[in-house]
Amino acid sequence: MTERQRISSGAKWESIVGYSRAVRVGNRIYVTGTTALGANGEIVGIGDAYAQTTQALKNIEAALNRLDAGLEHIVRTRMYVTDISRWEEYGRAHGELRRGTMIDVSHVFF
Amino acid sequence: MTERQRISSGAKWESIVGYSRAVRVGNRIYVTGTTALGANGEIVGIGDAYAQTTQALKNIEAALNRLDAGLEHIVRTRMYVTDISRWEEYGRAHGELRRGTMIDVSHVFF
């Protein structure tokens, strides 16, 4: 079986529900369930869709870095949002990520 | 083109809507649309989120087995749920699956 590495988000409920922040299998990485939580477990950017999106993306970057990868390796992102009327804020944060790194991402808004 | 195998869930509407329970392409398997249906088409665990989740996961296992794979090969799961307030029940079923098999899974709740 292909070797795999997983990393934890540090959340207490991880082992209960069978969650990993990210899994690397061979040369593929899956990152999941990333929100606007900051390093100390606080929500970053309450009420600010742009700031929350940026934080969630930083959390993805941190997970990738721990698996010897970076934003430039992303091939797909998928965003689940709570208020689609604020799509420009979500999208702007996502677009800035892309321009900074020249990654080629596709994503879907809900 | 890479060789592929597909398996059926047995549902009558499969050919109408163009659905397969699972597809194997080379060394990758995609399993989809698994619910709490039992072997005879009955819903298992009506009103019991934990039991329904367990059944859905057993159906995934059965699909994998038919393609010469098992739970230990899973790298990602994705759950779509109808009542997020019951996340502990969904999560507990998912976590037990993981502990039993030492698989490294990531998942998302909605």
Add this chain to the structure above:
Amino acid sequence: MTERQRISSGAKWESIVGYSRAVRVGNRIYVTGTTALGANGEIVGIGDAYAQTTQALKNIEAALNRLDAGLEHIVRTRMYVTDISRWEEYGRAHGELRRGTMIDVSHVFF
């Protein structure tokens, strides 16, 4: 890093939000966010779930063709719908796609 190609849908907001219609990385292609838009930016099949689904699938085919691939290479589709009570219309369009090409697809309705 594996070579990649991306293609644009032509939408003005693409560069703002960091979107690509499709990305090819090695022998894998990801197509995303395809709706019932026609070649001139108009919505095809207003009020007709079957026609809209067919158009969205044609847009996927066009994206694949631009990356030297076709419907026969699809291994997974995922549909997000606005009115699940019309699943037969969505499903029929999807099923016709499959029968025409013998592709092995799995999909999920919401």
